[in-house]
Amino acid sequence: MANNFPKKEQQQALLDLTDYICERALYFKASAASVSISSTEGHDLSFADGAVESLEFKGGYDISISIYIGNKVASFSTSDIRRPILDNAISSLCNKVVYLEEDPHAKLPDKDLLAYSHKDLQLYYPCDISIPEQISR
Numbered sequence: 001m002a003n004n005f006p007k008k009e010q011q012q013a014l015l016d017l018t019d020y021i022c023e024r025a026l027y028f029k030a031s032a033a034s035v036s037i038s039s040t041e042g043h044d045l046s047f048a049d050g051a052v053e054s055l056e057f058k059g060g061y062d063i064s065i066s067i068y069i070g071n072k073v074a075s076f077s078t079s080d081i082r083r084p085i086l087d088n089a090i091s092s093l094c095n096k097v098v099y100l101e102e103d104p105h106a107k108l109p110d111k112d113l114l115a116y117s118h119k120d121l122q123l124y125y126p127c128d129i130s131i132p133e134q135i136s137r
Contacts, residue, residue, distance in 0.1 A: 017063075017081060024087055025067050028094040032068040032108050037061055042127075045134055052135055067093050073106040 018035045025033035041059040045052065066075040067090065074097040076089055129137075 014061075020083065021063075021065055021086060021090065024090050025065070025094065028091050030067045030069055030090075030094050030097075034066045034068075034108060036064040043131065045131065055131065065090065065093075067097055068107065069094065069097050071102040071104055071106050072097050072100045073103065074100060 014037050018037060021035045022033045039059075039061055043058065044054070044056045046054050060079050061081055062077060062079055063081065063086075064075065064077045066073055074093050076093055078085070078089060080086070
């Protein structure tokens, strides 16, 4: 199976977005931040009384961000990648996390425990059936 990771330009844009989010978290006084970005693509096809009721195409990004201030952590998720929206969310979260109770286990792992390379686990299984074929089945 072929590698279906995003193209190099998309990968770089996602890395840049991740860097931006972490930099903004530090700017807003976080001691650390973690970011997870996933990409989705597909469609939903629904039927009623044997006929197509709806066909919806979907796709985009899901971003999960955790903000650490000392031993306090708070997280949020969004699908909006606009930087002003991310700035507002990060700033708001940093202002609120200070009111949380400390958790001695709330921290990122040591850098020497992190993986810096990854193996393609071939977990991408696209549907090779066209939409017209799906409708006729």
